[in-house]
Amino acid sequence: MSFPVDVVVMAAGKGTRMKSSKPKVLHRLGGRALAQHVIDTAARVSARSVVVITGHGAEQVEAGLVAAEGMALQFVRQEPQLGTGHAVQQAVPVLADDGVTLVLSGDVPLMRPETLQALLDLCGGQHLALLTLSMADPTGYGRIVRSADGSVQAIVEQKDASPEQRTIQEIYSGIMAVPTRLLRQWLARLDNQNAQGEYYLTDVVKFAVGDGQKVQAHRITDAVQVAGVNSPVQLAELERAYQRRQAEALMEQGVRLADPARFDVRGELVCGLDVEIDVNAIFSGRVVLGNGVRIGAHCVIANAEIAAGVVIHPFTHIDGEKLGVRVGAGSLIGPFARLRPGADLGAEVHIGNFVEVKNASLAAGAKANHLAYLGDATVGERVNFGAGSITANYDGANKHRTVIEADVHVGSNCVLVAPVSLGAGGTVGAGSVINKNTPPGSLAVARGKQVTLANWQRPAKKKP
Template sequence: MSFPVDVVVMAAGKGTRMKSQRPKVLHRLGGRALAQHVIDCAARLSARRVVVITGHGAEQVEAGLAAPAATALSFVRQEPQLGTGHAVQQAVPVLQDDGVTLVLSGDVPLTQAATLQALLDVCAGQHLALLTLDMPDPTGYGRIVRGDGGEVCAIVEHKDASEAQRAIREIYSGIMAVPTRLLRAWLARLDNRNAQGEYYLTDVVKFAVADGLAVHAHRITDAVQVAGVNSPAQLAELERAYQRRRADELLVQGVRLADPARFDVRGELVCGQDVEIDVNCVFEGSVQLGDGVRVGAHCVIANAVIEAGAVIHPFTHIEGEKAGVKVGAGALIGPFARLRPGADLGPEVHIGNFVEVKNSTLAAGAKANHLAYLGDAIVGERVNYGAGSITANYDGANKHRTVIEADVHVGSNCVLVAPVTIGAGGTVGAGSTITKDTAPGALSVARGKQVSIANWQRPVKQKKA
């Protein structure tokens, strides 16, 4: 492609049918805002700049979108909103005449970069090129009107179309590529003499025809790529289509999904060979699954690296956030476990049911199998951490570190009050509250003396007179 591409994203609409205070283009699909999908796709085209036209909820929209690496992102505002042509007019001052303007919609999130590249190839830096689609029911869409020779003559909006024109099934997707120097001149000729009283961007087609310039169409058959979101029902439908496509990509790679229809990726999921994923799992942020990893049903995994051979049993919740979570090779996690940011588990670590780990490192072979909490801890190799035990890491103002050295055995229902170090090979007796460092190899017991009163009688409830 020998010409620069500037992308204009229309994102000014209110989205009344969403029944939401959130601007429509910020509603999320696959974990990202609708308009963010569009911006990210533009970045894959190596666009020179991306200009987002905002209007309703402009401050929210502008704060909620981000520029991918090496992409220049800017915003212009359309106030008031007087139609699609009026919207693009707001972007004209920041566009350069040496390039092609690619017009996209912020509520059409699943157009593929390859499709847009094909449209740009049709444009070739010289022609007005439209992305079109044949639809069984084209109600509500602008119709592509062609001449006797099959050439595109006009786009007629549904509300302005005659009965004969409404019978046309080829529709305009809302996506066009046009040399900017031509677009600038055509936008200056727009008027609002139509049923809506708006300035239609689609009128540039009749201007091109009037100027004797051919209008080209790139027709596709994949309706999902040009499907817009106008209601919660449409958003939910498009979410399932998106997730099914992600599932199909993984299946082609060899990932075993128990049911591709019950699977959600809301970010980036990278899988090695022989990965197995059971039903109703959700992956958020950046997740990497190594060779042979098995993920049980109903797990939520966010921002984590899970190494080869690890097993994540059902109902496990891994939430890495910015610090991330690492699960070592061959580790066994869950069921009903929770790994929080900063959990770094070595090879063959076992984290069992109702165990929570946060900002802690567990070395190879360490085990916490039941009903326990490890926070701000360094745990050595082969440690056995008993059921009901906790690290008391927070004094009400600051967090403190607990160090449990290699081969320590911590009995059930213990409290390790940080900062504290349990020496290598030591044992902490069940029910102990440890507040001081313990020596290597020592047995440490800190609990009240047991007292038994023989033949003790429980109080008896007095009967009312």
């Protein structure tokens, strides 16, 4: 492509049918704002810049969107909103005449980059090119009016169309590519003499035809690509379409999904060979699954790197947030386990049911199989951490660290009061509260002496 591309994203509308205080283009699909999907797609056609036109909730929209790497992002405001043509008029002052303007909609998130590239190729830096779609029921959309030789003559909006024109099934998608120098001229000629009293961007077609410019149309059949979001129902429909697209891409790579209809990626999921994922697993942030990883049903995993051969049993919750979570090769996690930010597990580690790990490292072969909490801890190789035991890491003001050296056995229902260190090979008796360091190879027991009273009678309820 020998011409630069500048993308204009229409994102000024209120979205009344969403029945939400949030601007429509910030509602999320696949974990990202609708308009963010559009911006990210623009980056994949090597756009030089993206100009987002804001209006309703402008400050929220501008704060909620970010530029893709290597691409300039700027905002212009449309106040008041007087139609699509008026919206693009606000962007014209920041567009350079040496490029092509690609107009996209901020509420149309599933456009494929290859479709946009085909449209840009058709434009060629010389012609107005429209993206169109044939629909069985085109109600509400602008119709494509063609001449006898098939060339595009006009786009007629629904409210301005004649009964004959309303029978046309080819519709305008709202997406166009046009040389910026020509767009600037045509926008200056817009008027609002129509049923809506608005300035229509689609009127540039009649100006192009009147100027003897060729108007091209790239027609597609995949309606999902040009489907917009105007209501929670439509948002949910596109969410499932997006997730199906993600699922199919993963299955083509060899990932085995128990049911692609019950699968959600709300970020980036990278999978090795022979990965198996059961139903209702949710992935967000960036998740990397190594070869042979098995994910059980109903797991929620975010910002984690899971090495080869790991089994994540059902109902496990892993969320690395900013610090991330790492699970070493061959480890077994869950069911009903929770790994929080900073959990760093070595190879062959076992984290069982109702065990929580936060900001703690567990070396190879360490095990905490039942009902335990390991927070702000450094755990050595082959440590066995008993059921019901915890590291008491918080003194009410500050967090402190617990160090458990290799081959330590911590009995059930123990409390390790940090800061404390347990020497290698030591044992802590069940029910102990440990607040002093223990030497290697020692047995530490800290509990009250058992008292047994023979023939003791429980108190009885008094009769009324």
